[in-house]
Amino acid sequence: LAKTTQPISMDSYEGQEVNITCSHNNIATNDYITWYQQFPSQGPRFIIQGYKTKVTNEVASLFIPADRKSSTLSLPRVSLSDTAVYYCLVVSSNTGKLIFGQGTTLQVKP
Amino acid sequence: NAGVTQTPKFRILKIGQSMTLQCTQDMNHNYMYWYRQDPGMGLKLIYYSVGAGITDKGEVPNGYNVSRSTTEDFPLRLELAAPSQTSVYFCASRGDRGTISNQPQHFGDGTRLSIL
Numbered sequence: 001l002a003k004t005t006q007p008i009s010m011d012s013y014e015g016q017e018v019n020i021t022c023s024h025n026n027i028a029t030n031d032y033i034t035w036y037q038q039f040p041s042q043g044p045r046f047i048i049q050g051y052k053t054k055v056t057n058e059v060a061s062l063f064i065p066a067d068r069k070s071s072t073l074s075l076p077r078v079s080l081s082d083t084a085v086y087y088c089l090v091v092s093s094n095t096g097k098l099i100f101g102q103g104t105t106l107q108v109k110p
Numbered sequence: 111n112a113g114v115t116q117t118p119k120f121r122i123l124k125i126g127q128s129m130t131l132q133c134t135q136d137m138n139h140n141y142m143y144w145y146r147q148d149p150g151m152g153l154k155l156i157y158y159s160v161g162a163g164i165t166d167k168g169e170v171p172n173g174y175n176v177s178r179s180t181t182e183d184f185p186l187r188l189e190l191a192a193p194s195q196t197s198v199y200f201c202a203s204r205g206d207r208g209t210i211s212n213q214p215q216h217f218g219d220g221t222r223l224s225i226l
Binding site for chain 1: 114143145150151152153154155158168169200202214215216217218219220
C-alpha cells in the first residue's frame with residue numbers, strides 16, 4: 001500500500017483558499033486518492049476522491065497531476081468550522097483498505 | 111438512515127477484563143473495518159471483513175478478535191484488556207459498487223475505551 005506524506009499542520013484565515021498537498025510516490029495503477037476530514041471526538045468523514053486530473057464537489061476540489069505521485073486538496077473560502085484534521089489516503093485497489101498517516105491539522109483563524 | 115452505529119460510546123475496563131465493542135450498519139455494505147486511534151495519531155486498521163463469514167487481519171490485530179456472522183454486524187472482541195489498548199475505536203463500512211477503490215468508507219462516531 002502506498003504511503004502518503006503531507007504537512008503536519010497549516011494555519012489560515014477565514015475567507016482564504018487553502019491548498020494541502022500530499023505526496024504518494026508509490027501509488028499503484030488502479031489506486032484512488034481520497035481525502036477525509038476529522039473533527040475532534042468524531043469519526044473521519046469522506047470529502048473527495050479522484051483518480052487523475054481534477055475533481056470538484058460542493059466542498060472541495062482535488063488536483064492530481066499526470067504522474068499521480070502527488071495531489072492537492074483545495075478548500076475554497078474556509079471558515080472557522082473547517083478547522084479539523086485532513087487525511088490524504090491512497091485506497092488499495094485490491095481490498096479497499098485505507099492507511100492513515102498523521103494527517104494535516106488545519107487551524108482557521110478569524 | 112442511521113449509517114454506522116457503535117456501542118458503547120465510552121467504557122472503562124480493568125486490566126484483564128474482556129469486552130465486545132459493537133458495530134452495526136444499515137447500508138447493506140459488504141466491507142467493514144475496525145480501526146483504533148491513539149491521541150494525536152492517525153487511524154490504524156485492526157481487522158476488516160469483505161463479507162459475512164470472511165475476516166482478515168489489518169496492521170495491529172494482536173489482542174483483538176472479530177467475527178462476521180451477518181452483513182450488518184461486525185463486533186470487535188478484547189479478550190484480556192491491557193493498558194496499551196486504551197484508545198478510540200472506530201468502525202467503518204463501505205459499499206462495493208463499481209471498482210473496489212472508489213467507494214468511500216463511512217465511519218461511526220467511535221468508542222472511547224480506557225483500561226486501568
